[in-house]
Amino acid sequence: MARKRDPARDAARELWEKSGKAAKLKDIAEQLGKQPSQVRKWKSEDHWEQEHSKGSAPIEKERSLSHAVPRAVAKSTAPEKQKKFVMLYLQRFNATWAYMKAYGADYQTAAAAGSRLLGNVKVAAMIDELKAEQAAELHMTQMDVLQDLAKQARADIGDYVEFGSDAVVELKDGKPTGITYQVDRVHLKDQSEVDTSLVKSVAIDKGFVKLELYDKQKAMDMLLKNLPDAAIKRRADADADVAEMQRDEMRGVGYKNPLMETLAKDAAKLKPEEMKHDADKPEQD
Incomplete structure (x- = not known):
């Protein structure tokens, strides 16, 4: 028995459509006392994005078929x-x-x-469309991934x-x-x-704390692969400017003494007669 x-x-689905398809699935799930994953599954299986007459539920056989074969694959003219x-x-x-x-x-x-085969036009198109569908169901965009x-x-x-x-x-x-000696310490925040x-x-392994972050270099490589060429060039130019400034500071090139700059500005404000008056003053012991 079914x-x-x-x-x-x-x-x-009715709540979602009444909201102009703008309601978040997790909010709908909360209203109905369901898990967000369950509502996402219903949205995928019942193809909420497709128009249907109000009050009509998908036929069970069609829903099973559509769940087995995604829309992007079913409509493709590529070989089976x-x-x-x-x-x-x-x-x-x-x-x-x-x-x-x-x-x-x-x-x-x-x-x-x-x-x-990944370079085949029809295959690539199906993969791109399916990835987009999956991202929509997960409420995740490429920008979300790049931000992470x-x-x-x-x-x-x-x-x-x-x-x-x-x-x-x-x-x-x-x-x-x-007698004094050094003791090393490591404390987790x-x-x-x-x-x-x-x-x-x-983890704590044999009395030692082991903390591992995600690979920084791998994350940077992934970012560089997804950044536009213009953005990469701007970053490279900025890094070059910073490196040049640091070299100049180390060599003393272009360095301005703040005190001397202030004195020079004050001197520039003095009138000629004031400067002469100061020069005529006798030196004091």
Whole structure:
């Protein structure tokens, strides 16, 4: 016996449409006492973005089919094996594995053919559209991803730990011996004081604290791949200007003494007769 359709399913879509398709799914879920993930699933399976007559629910068989084959794949004129390849590829983003599964090819053949197939116009179009659909359902844009990467690239270990060395006086029988030695210390900052989204892992292993942040260099490389060429050039020019200024400061080139500048400005304000009057004054012992 088929499971009865949850009445909240249609109510969720109605709330979304009444809001002009602007309501957030998590807010709808909260109103209906459902999990946001459940409402996102309904939106995907029932294709809320497509127009339908009010009060009509999708036929169960059509909904199952649409869930199995996304709209971007179903409407494509690409061969069936290419469609299967795309759906498999989006599961693991592994072209070799997807090609082996879709075409029944061996590893060596799939390793070469899989990467080539990613360059196929129809395949690339399906992948791009499916990624856009997935991002919409997750309420995530490319800018959201880039902002997270930028946070990872700027992460500083000093925001999470306090470390240094302390001078400790040796004691013997409770009395100082006059011998001093250094003791290193490392303290984690309290969880409430830091951004935990940048922490990859934290653990205590054999009495030692291990804190790992996400790879800064990897995040920077990803950012550079996604930044426009103009933005990369502006950053490079800015870095070059800063480096040149630092070199000039080290060499004393272009450095202006603030005190001398102030005295020169004050002197420039004096009238000629005032300067002569000051010059005529006798020196005092």
